[in-house]
Amino acid sequence: MSYLKPDFRHPELPTNDLGYTKKNYEGAISTLCAGCGHDSISAAIVQAIFEMSIEPHKIAKLSGIGCSSKTPTYFLGNSHGFNSVHGRMPSVATGANMANRDLIYVGVSGDGDSASIGMGQFSHAVRRNLNMMYIVMNNGCYGLTKGQDSATSDVGSYSKKGEPNPFEAIDLASVALQLGATFVGRSFSGDKAQMVPLIKAAISHPGFAFIDIISPCVTFNNNPGSTKGYEHVRDHLAATVTVDFVPMRQEISTAYPDRTSQEVTLHDGSVIHLSKMDQQLDVRSRNSALNRIAAYKAEGKILTGLLYMDPDSADLHDSLDTTKKPLREMDEQELCPGSKVLNNINDSLR
Ligand SMILES: Cc1ncc(C[n+]2csc(CCOP(=O)(O)OP(=O)(O)O)c2C)c(N)n1
């Protein structure tokens, strides 16, 4: 098989506001198994960022280790990238973000990468409200190492080989909410219409934007006993809201019936329209989100859509009152202002 993508594209492909086609946002040809949910998520990321007309060089994509963490090779080939150690992507993202606040950070991880070895790292990125989009491609197993149960695998579910899982699952959306995440959503890799606006809203959110995306592993966890396979997920989905993202510069012309709609304006003036399907969910209430996730889970259903967002989110740079000029743009003089300044700082702390 050839790993080179043919360069030819139809000359009249649609372009975005920057004059780029979707090709400018694609990556190398995928080596994942045919039908893997992760590839559909990559396609949604490409679509969202193409439609948002973001310059590819303004994006840094980061990941850990796993089939999911391989996907940044398959999207945004013209962006910066760092494939870190298993479970360590959040600390790399934190360092990069502190050094250059001007980039848009797109983190991709797996349920093994985030809910086991990387759980500590994940927790601290959430509680610090690091400004990034963090997607977990959640297949309930360790795909890359041949399908062992992960910590998000539901109790009693079983993969292609092995015993039913004896342990309760960790629900990463609920964990993120409890740790103070300022944006939490959930989706399904088979639902591009829901993923694309959710990804756009997450990228525009000033703070930690977490999206748990159920993404079937067709090779090891798509059998009848699995609760993360295509058939089970399609039969048990419930959407909280349909999300429509309207960028700042675009006129808002869509009409929403009053009783069922909610609008959230972001810092940059973009607007998220929510058509409510679950009348009991208030997306601005952390408790409401936690309660509704638990209520649906008790009925064996998976709640998807935007679950919570804090429109007044203050990110890590705001909390630490860091300089507006990215550190990487400062010269030696600015970075090291001399012993007199250091003495003054020390004196002020005595
Ligand atoms: C420090 C370390 N421990 C263990 C491994 C072996 N390992 C590689 S990927 C992986 C789990 C992958 O699962 P997940 O993050 O869910 O990604 P998926 O492949 O399912 O997309 C493990 C345990 C490793 N690479 N490094």
Ligand code: SF4
């Ligand atoms: S093993 Fe599973 S997660 Fe990995 S590429 Fe194949 S289908 Fe996807």
